[in-house]
Amino acid sequence: MAVTDSTSPEMRRALAPGGTLDALPDEFDVLGARYSGKVRENFTRGGERLILVTDRVSAFDVVLGTIPFKGQVLNGLARFWFDATAAIFPNHMLGVPDPQAMRAVECTPIPVEFVVRGYLTGVSDTSIARAYERGERTFCGHALPDGLRRHDKLPESLLTPSTKAPKGQHDISVSRDWLVERGLIDRERYDVLERRCLALFAAGQKIAAERGLILVDTKYELGVRPDGEIVLIDEIHTPDSSRYWYADSYPQAMARGEDPRSLDKEYLRRWLVSQGFRGEGPPPVLPDEIRAEAARRYIEVHELITGRTFEPDVEPPVARLRRNLGLSSR
Ligand SMILES: Nc1ncnc2c1ncn2[C@@H]1O[C@H](COP(=O)(O)OP(=O)(O)OP(=O)(O)O)[C@@H](O)[C@H]1O
Ligand SMILES: [Mg+2]
Numbered sequence: 001m002a003v004t005d006s007t008s009p010e011m012r013r014a015l016a017p018g019g020t021l022d023a024l025p026d027e028f029d030v031l032g033a034r035y036s037g038k039v040r041e042n043f044t045r046g047g048e049r050l051i052l053v054t055d056r057v058s059a060f061d062v063v064l065g066t067i068p069f070k071g072q073v074l075n076g077l078a079r080f081w082f083d084a085t086a087a088i089f090p091n092h093m094l095g096v097p098d099p100q101a102m103r104a105v106e107c108t109p110i111p112v113e114f115v116v117r118g119y120l121t122g123v124s125d126t127s128i129a130r131a132y133e134r135g136e137r138t139f140c141g142h143a144l145p146d147g148l149r150r151h152d153k154l155p156e157s158l159l160t161p162s163t164k165a166p167k168g169q170h171d172i173s174v175s176r177d178w179l180v181e182r183g184l185i186d187r188e189r190y191d192v193l194e195r196r197c198l199a200l201f202a203a204g205q206k207i208a209a210e211r212g213l214i215l216v217d218t219k220y221e222l223g224v225r226p227d228g229e230i231v232l233i234d235e236i237h238t239p240d241s242s243r244y245w246y247a248d249s250y251p252q253a254m255a256r257g258e259d260p261r262s263l264d265k266e267y268l269r270r271w272l273v274s275q276g277f278r279g280e281g282p283p284p285v286l287p288d289e290i291r292a293e294a295a296r297r298y299i300e301v302h303e304l305i306t307g308r309t310f311e312p313d314v315e316p317p318v319a320r321l322r323r324n325l326g327l328s329s330r
Contacts, residue, residue, distance in 0.1 A: 006288070006289060006292035006293070006296075010312070010314045011068060011292055011295070013314065013316075014068035014069065014295070014314065015068060015288045015291060015292060018316055018318070019068065019316065019317075020054075020055035020066035020067070020068055020070075020071075020317065021052070021054045021055045021056075021066070021071050021100055021317040021318065021321070022054060022055065022056060022066050024041050024052065024054070024318070025318065027322075027327060028041070028043070028052075028321075028325075028327070029043075030327065031043035031045065031050050031325065031327075032044045032045030032046075032048075032049075032050065033045065038056065038058040038061075038063050039053065039054060039056050039057070039058060039063075039074075039240065040052065040053050040054065041054060044106055047105070047106050047226065048094070048103060048104070048105065048106055049092070049103070049104045049105070049106045050101060050102070050103055050104075050325070051075075051101065051102045051103075051104060052071075052100055052101050052321065053071040053072075053074050053075040053078075053100050053101070053102070054066070054071050054100070055067055055068065055069070055070045055071045055100075055317070056070075057070060057268065057286075057294070059268050059269050059272055059279075060269075060272070060277075060278060060279030061279065062279060062283050064268070064272075064283050064286055065285070065286040065291070066291070067291055067294045067295050067298060068291065068292070068295040069295050069298065069299060069310075069312045070294075070295065070298050071099075071100040071317070072099040072100055072310075072312060072313060073298040073299060073301065073302045073310070074235070074238050074239075074240060074298075075096065075099060075100050075101065075102055076099065076302055076306070076310070077237070077238045077239070077301075077302060077305060077306070078093075078102065078235040078236060078238055079093065079096050079102065080305065080306045081204070081236045081237040081238070082232070082236060084203075084207060085200055085203055085204065085232075085236065088196075088199055088200050088203050089196055089197075089199070089200045089231070089232050090229060090231045090232070091231050091232040091233070091236070092104035092105045092107055092223065092225075092231050092232065092233045092234075097324050097325060098320060098321050098324035098325065099312075099313045099320075100317060100321065101321065101324065101325065104233070105225055105226070105231070106226075107223025107224055107225050107226075107231060107233050108223055108224045109221060109222070109223045109233060110185065110193075110221075110222045110223060110224065110230070111163070111164055111184055112161045112162070112163065112164070112179060112184055112185055112222075113161060113162045113163070113164055113171055113219050113220075113221065114159060114161055114193065114197045114219065114220040114221070114222060115159070115160045115161060115162055115173070115217065115218070115219045115220075116157055116158070116159055116160070116197055116198065116200075116201040116217060116218055116219075116220070117154065117157065117158050117160055117216075117217040118153060118154060118157045118201070118205065118214075118215065118216055118217060119151060119152065119153055119154060119214075119216045119217065120132055120144075120148050120149070120150060120151065120152050120153075120154055121150065121151050121216060121217070121243070122217075124170075126170060126171075126172065126173055128144075128158075128160065128173075129150050129151075132144060132148060132150075133150070139158070139160060139173070140158070140159075140160040140161065140173050140174060140175045140176075141175030141176055141177060141178075142158050142160070149254075151250075151253070151254060151259070151260060152254075157198055157201055157202065157205075159194045159197055159198060160173050161173070161174055161175075161176070161179060162174060163179075163184070176190050176191075176194075189230075193222065193230065197220055200220070200232075201215070201218060204218065204236075204237050204242075208237075208244065208305070209247065211304055211305055211307060212246065212247050212248060212304070213244045213245065213246065213247060213263065213304065213305070214244060214245040214246075214247050214250060214260070215237065215242060215243075215244055216242070216243040216244060216245055216262075217242065217243050218236075218237055218241055218242035218243070219241050219242070220232060220234075220236065221233050221234035237305075239263065239298070239301055243262060244262065244263040244301075245260040245261060245262050245263070246260070246261045246262075246263060249261035263301055263304070267293070267294060267297055268286075268290070268294055271290055272284065299312070
């Protein structure tokens, strides 16, 4: 696709100021009560939530700038996965009025992150692989067998819930008993949701496998709809919420004791680390070549997962959103 060429006029316009969606002007506040996340702007009004997926990118929990077409890619992927899995687990999606916007049913979030893991991996101190390497053989209440190596497939996929930490703090992995004892969820509901999350993850892994990918682990957020039904909220199986590996790289990586090639935010992370940034202090300014390359990779991910050519909308995003969301354009 020509637009992914960093010298194409479309990419040059997207890289220029106003070419990506960053902060939203105050006029958007007529859409409802606003909650700004690092990447998404949420507006709630009359039982409905409008999620605008900006082009902001974060790593190490810091917003670094914007990547052209990233919002369209992530919103498109969330839509793809919500459509593909609605029969297995209903979700909050009502419509997609703009490539960077999703309308959803406002739900009451369940205060637990439903993390599902298919592999013994991860690098943070709270990851299952680090715990295993420290000698722990119980993770979130699940017994782990001896003899596993880093990146091995787990004997079965596991729900390893975590609590949502307040902004700025890291979530902690917990067991079902921990959640039940604290009254965050009741046991019967947990058991039902565990089965359903595992079924959803298995369906995601199957679709990913058809595209040459391994869905390694993911995080689901669930909410109670006004009619009492529990549905998926937030996003699903996007590269921001999930880890993917290229299936063809896996056997060789395991044979050599290397990391499987991953399709997540490693590209930007690696560049940041090469600049000496690991989350402390002011982040480096992203040069346009890096932004364009990151855009190319996001688009590639979209095409790989959906199996369809990505047709970016190259109109300046604020004007397009104004029109698609029915804001007066004065
Ligand atoms: N349909 C919904 N009903 C109610 N709450 C929702 C719904 N969809 C998403 N949410 C909640 O809205 C919030 C969305 O926040 P968002 O992801 O934009 O930022 P954040 O999670 O605070 O931070 P980060 O930028 O790190 O993701 C989350 O707490 C999510 O659980
Ligand atoms: Mg979030």
